[in-house]
Amino acid sequence: MTDIQAVMTRVTRTEMVGEHLVRVSVAGAELWNLPWGPAGPGPRADAYFKVLIPAPGCEHVAVDTSDMSHWRQEFLSRPESERGWIRTYTLRDARVLTGGFRDPTEHVPEMDIDVVVHEDEDHGGLGPGAKWGSELSPGDTVQLMVPSASGTWWAGWDEQRALNNQVVVAGDETALPAAAAIVDCVDRSVSLRAGTADKSGAPQSLHVAVEVPTEGDATLSAGPAVLSRGVERDGEIHLTLESGTELTWTWLTRGTTSERNERLESWLRQELEGHVVTARHAASSCEEGEEESGDFVWATADAAGQGPYWFLAAESSAVKSLRRMCVSHGVRKTDISFMGYWKRGRATE
Ligand SMILES: Cc1cc2nc3c(=O)[nH]c(=O)nc-3n(C[C@H](O)[C@H](O)[C@H](O)COP(=O)(O)OP(=O)(O)OC[C@H]3O[C@@H](n4cnc5c(N)ncnc54)[C@H](O)[C@@H]3O)c2cc1C
Known part of the structure; x- marks a missing residue:
């Protein structure tokens, strides 16, 4: 089987x-x-x-x-x-x-x-x-x-980890479908587990930023369904989801002036500065050698962790750099899920 x-x-x-x-x-x-x-x-x-x-x-x-x-x-x-x-x-x-x-x-x-x-x-x-x-x-x-029908969905998202927590989601255009589906599911309280409607899966807050190639990619149809209900303030879209979660959604466009990941990094830096990181232990534990090597860049947050949950999905080197930034700001590695969705210069299955 x-x-x-x-x-x-x-x-x-x-x-x-x-x-x-x-x-x-x-x-x-x-x-x-x-x-x-x-x-x-x-x-x-x-x-x-x-x-x-x-x-x-x-x-x-x-x-x-x-x-x-x-x-x-x-x-x-x-x-x-x-x-x-x-x-x-x-x-x-x-x-x-x-x-x-x-x-x-x-x-x-x-x-x-x-x-x-x-x-x-x-x-x-x-x-x-x-x-x-x-x-x-x-x-x-x-x-x-x-x-298979009797199996479980393949997903990096851990809804138990997100439960009642502060959650930050950062991704590039390949992670836009994932980010949008996460928001839709939190809004509608749909669980990944056995597909049951599960009210307990709601984060306290959900801050999402997605970097896309152009303004023409930051559309209402490409984002989560809820965005049309949001209020735009200072370039961010705010709304309270049906689940009670406070959503902040930010579109970041590279256009012709920014390098890939540049806008995502500066957004994440600001986000990190706004977070009170309780355990400032991690700066010393961010040695390079510990990072994933080779093609497979994929690690999920410790399911038993308690701190704010960081969900990062983008090009492999970009996502490693985002994760390093989190760690250098004191976020525990075990609070971060980071997933290389593709690798520059290489075909990816
Ligand atoms: C869990 C998961 C979920 C994903 N979900 C989606 C999704 O919903 N939608 C989606 O579009 N992608 C998604 N991706 C990413 C997608 O699988 C890769 O982008 C894949 O490489 C695309 O295959 P390709 O045949 O177009 O390019 P490949 O043959 O893999 O690569 C050819 C070349 O194009 C480059 N390349 C690959 N992707 C990109 C890109 N997006 N932008 C610029 N250059 C690129 C490669 O570095 C390589 O040089 C997901 C990946 C994972 C792991």
Whole structure:
């Protein structure tokens, strides 16, 4: 028994929700087999899955579903020209769609995937994921690797850690879908655990900043649904969520004048200065050698921790630098989740 399964879906619609962000909506009866729980299809904070992108000329990526414990090894053993690509994307939102593809009375889950249409900053051209997202049309098939119905959502977000706490979320455009889904779930009190509506999951405050390429990416449709209810003050959007959480949402645009991560770093510095860090122990524990090395930059906060919860997701070196800044301001490493969503100059599964 493995906790992963391959499901086949079809594109229902695509829409540019930002200058560099395309929303791909996919639906299909096989999506019922996800761990929605009694709450049914809807957003799940920071839940992610894998998309299987076929090689040119192939309709699907061949997956031997009879033994899912070996699918990845089997996939990687094939020649690159045949196998296609695996890429990771976030479940931005979901719902039940009435009127399936053939039967107007059918009810099937529909999920939104927000794909950043990025250029390779070093070599030019679109990565396979960006190209895939920007070329899809309604009716195209989309193959996903998702958790099985009896499993749990894959997510870096720890709602227990966020409970009654001060939470800071900082990310780049690839983490915008995760940040927006987190806000939607806190607002609607939707839990990642068994999909139950769980009022206890509410943070006291949620300060979110997302750095996006241009003003055209800081749109109401790309952000969480609640932003339209917010009040803008000094470049920040403020509102009290249905859960009672005080939300502050900040769009940071790089435009042509800022380097990647520059605006996020200066926002985080201000945020850190506004926080009372109770245990000023950590400056000495931020030695370089301890940081993650290699491709995988991913560590989650200690589930039993008590201090404010810092959730950082962006390009790998950017996120390491954000985490270093937190630690040098006295934040305990165990209060920080930091996740490299992609790595500059390298393809990332
Ligand atoms: C848990 C998780 C959730 C994620 N959710 C989302 C999501 O919802 N939406 C989303 O768009 N991405 C998301 N990502 C990031 C996405 O998986 C990567 O950006 C991935 O590299 C894109 O694949 P690609 O084929 O387009 O580029 P790749 O083939 O991986 O890379 C090609 C080149 O493009 C560069 N590159 C990759 N991504 C970017 C970028 N965004 N901007 C600039 N250069 C880039 C690489 O460094 C490389 O040089 C997520 C990643 C993780 C780990």
